[in-house]
Amino acid sequence: MRVYFDNAATTALDPEVLKEMYKVMEGQFGNPSSIHSHGREVRTLIERSRKTVANLLHTSPAEIFFTSGGTEADNTAIRCGIIDHKLTHAITTKLEHHAVIHTLQSMEKSGTIKLSYVDVDCKGNVDYNHLETLLKDNERSLVSLMHANNELGTITDIERVGDLCEAYNAIFHSDTVQTVGHYPHDLQKLKVHFMVCAAHKLHGPKGVGFLHVNHKVKINPMIYGGAQERNMRGGTENVYGIAGLAKALELAYTEMGTHQTYIQDLKSYMMAKMIHEIPGVAFNGETDPAKSLYTVLNTSFPEMDMADMLLFNLDIAGISASGGSACSSGSDIGSHVLTAIGASADRPSVRFSFSKYNTKDEVDFTVAKLKELCMVSA
Numbered sequence: 001m002r003v004y005f006d007n008a009a010t011t012a013l014d015p016e017v018l019k020e021m022y023k024v025m026e027g028q029f030g031n032p033s034s035i036h037s038h039g040r041e042v043r044t045l046i047e048r049s050r051k052t053v054a055n056l057l058h059t060s061p062a063e064i065f066f067t068s069g070g071t072e073a074d075n076t077a078i079r080c081g082i083i084d085h086k087l088t089h090a091i092t093t094k095l096e097h098h099a100v101i102h103t104l105q106s107m108e109k110s111g112t113i114k115l116s117y118v119d120v121d122c123k124g125n126v127d128y129n130h131l132e133t134l135l136k137d138n139e140r141s142l143v144s145l146m147h148a149n150n151e152l153g154t155i156t157d158i159e160r161v162g163d164l165c166e167a168y169n170a171i172f173h174s175d176t177v178q179t180v181g182h183y184p185h186d187l188q189k190l191k192v193h194f195m196v197c198a199a200h201k202l203h204g205p206k207g208v209g210f211l212h213v214n215h216k217v218k219i220n221p222m223i224y225g226g227a228q229e230r231n232m233r234g235g236t237e238n239v240y241g242i243a244g245l246a247k248a249l250e251l252a253y254t255e256m257g258t259h260q261t262y263i264q265d266l267k268s269y270m271m272a273k274m275i276h277e278i279p280g281v282a283f284n285g286e287t288d289p290a291k292s293l294y295t296v297l298n299t300s301f302p303e304m305d306m307a308d309m310l311l312f313n314l315d316i317a318g319i320s321a322s323g324g325s326a327c328s329s330g331s332d333i334g335s336h337v338l339t340a341i342g343a344s345a346d347r348p349s350v351r352f353s354f355s356k357y358n359t360k361d362e363v364d365f366t367v368a369k370l371k372e373l374c375m376v377s378a
């Protein structure tokens, strides 16, 4: 058996998405900027895809810009949000994805901003009172807080953050890469200025995503060049990717409730089985289903010999997962997220992340292998 439990890293392409992309690749090769019929046909396809995305998120197509994925969208939101609005202060946490944290740290290093970190608890929950204090005590800020943490699964209450940002006139960017297509987002109600998507996290293609820019914040072009993306991002569009993204999101919304129930059940089943079978097992991050992404389970194992070989041994045993441990003192190798929540550097951690394609048989197989590995190295 070969098991894929690394769906927070990327997901398998849905065959329906592949079919849609193949259709475009085969028959619609025109350049969308060309004014002849080959071009116009592809332009229509892009605008139809934009409308699909916008309708699902309850926003206007004018607020959706296709990008090369989550990293580009995060970088653009943060850099344009800060530079174009002349902000000198930003607020984030130490748990953000590197696409966010490295962007902000580079702006801090260049002297563009002062950067403040909101406190988080040992499960990765944001301290909203501390966030309010930081908003109150500083100049107008850019707030960048992710919706769900990609390593821990812990969910931030972005409605509450949006309200706070509105009260203090802050600009709010949320890295929603792990939740778009997994939870509904209503951009009529959510007080967010920027949010992002990467299609490959929802059974779509790699190298494509989008940035939502609320009409209330005006920004300058992200990439200078041609007039693509309404002058905001020059460069011939990733047409197949955009068609695949729209299809993947459409499928995700059609099947969202069913998949949420199915995957949450798999996750709860794996947690219960691990507690029963593996002495000393624990979980990093939130485990309350209301505050935890149903696709992610971060597991912490007791100290063992050759702990750093655990992922390799799982791979040899037929299981693809990812993870690591908190950084040990004096070292920066390891997970910055586990370090930030104070996880022990001596306990190896593995992130198992699930999709609609996983089964309980795969969970049984994985827990049995883990039990063997923990017993061998105890």
Ligand SMILES: Cc1ncc(COP(=O)(O)O)c(C=O)c1O
Pocket: 008, 009, 068, 069, 070, 071, 072, 074, 097, 099, 146, 149, 150, 175, 177, 178, 198, 199, 207, 209
């Ligand atoms: C939370 C989060 N943000 C951003 C990214 C980057 O997305 P992409 O791989 O599309 O650049 C990822 C991908 O792992 C992620 O999990």
